[in-house]
Amino acid sequence: MRSATRLVSRTAASSMVVAALALVGFQAAGQTASAATPKASSVVTCTTANTALTVTEASRPINHLLLKATNTGTKPCYAYSAPFLRAGADAQAPLPWADETTPQAVLMLEPGQSAYAGILTYSPDGEGGGEEKTLGVYFTDKKGSSTGTEKTLKLPNGGVLFNSAATVTYWQDNAADALSW
Structure with a gap:
């Protein structure tokens, strides 16, 4: 027992x-x-408050600009979708996004890293247009809406021709991909 x-x-x-x-x-x-x-x-959305923006003329392909966004914050940030761009102060609508450039994942930028978007400014197939001196940039949030704060950049050469064919790529992790479409 x-x-x-x-x-x-x-x-x-x-x-x-x-x-x-x-x-x-x-x-x-x-x-x-x-x-x-x-x-x-701790990862935040990229905005005009935590990034530095520059726009330069691309040597190739013709009729293209390169938009660069560099994370200047202390935390990583997500560069969602593509930027909303306003070509000129009187623009009524943002440039359309080039859907064929949609990346497979959202870009996360560590502090100091950059994202790039290619901008086709005009094409002979486009209509109308005119020379614009500024580019208004809005970032996109997770839901696809504007983050609400615009950054206005001066365009190179005192102005750039835009017409109805103007489009912008989604954010890319390198300049070559942003300009390859």
Whole structure:
């Protein structure tokens, strides 16, 4: 009888140890998951407040500009979709996005890293148009809306011709891809 009681006591004790270890493991897993959450939430949306923007004329292809956005903040930021661009102060609508340039993933820019967008300013197939001296830039948020704060850039050479064929690429991680379409 004593050996049966000892066996039951040892079995019960072993079960309690296994249950306690399982509970500790579960709690540790929960702590690991919550510890990872703040890191994921520390990535912000790229805006005109945390990036520096420049626009330059591309030597190739013709009729193209290159827009560069560099993360100047202290946290990584997401460059969602493509920028909303307003060619000239009187523009009524943003330039359309070139859907064929949609990247496979959202670009995340570490501090100091850059994203690029290619801008086709005009084509012989386009209609109307005129020379514009400024380019208004809005970033896009996760939902595809404007972040709300515009940055106005002066265009190279005192002005650039835009017509109805003007389009902009999605953000790319390098200038060559932004200008290859």
